[in-house]
Amino acid sequence: MQVGASYNHQTVSLDGETFSDCEFASCRLVYSGGKLPQFEGCRFNDCEWKFEDAAAQTLSYLKLMWNVGAKPAVQTMIKEITVVGR
Numbered sequence: 001m002q003v004g005a006s007y008n009h010q011t012v013s014l015d016g017e018t019f020s021d022c023e024f025a026s027c028r029l030v031y032s033g034g035k036l037p038q039f040e041g042c043r044f045n046d047c048e049w050k051f052e053d054a055a056a057q058t059l060s061y062l063k064l065m066w067n068v069g070a071k072p073a074v075q076t077m078i079k080e081i082t083v084v085g086r
Helices: 053-067 071-079
Strands: 006-008 011-013 018-020 023-025 028-031 038-040 043-045 048-051
Parallel strands (some): 011 028, 018 038, 028 048
């Protein structure tokens, strides 16, 4: 668990991490599809959110669904998302 850390112009891997009262400034935040990160009271300023590996594949699939006419199904999935194993 990271508490009160400041990240500036860094690449930060998010999978499975917990951040509390941290500050991220001009960072690249990378999620690869592992255990979801947790953020408590964190601040984000001008950060890039990057998805790689399994996370990127999932987003690509959702984009495909959206583009072939399943926009309502994607919207419903996002609204009703349940995190398994958390």
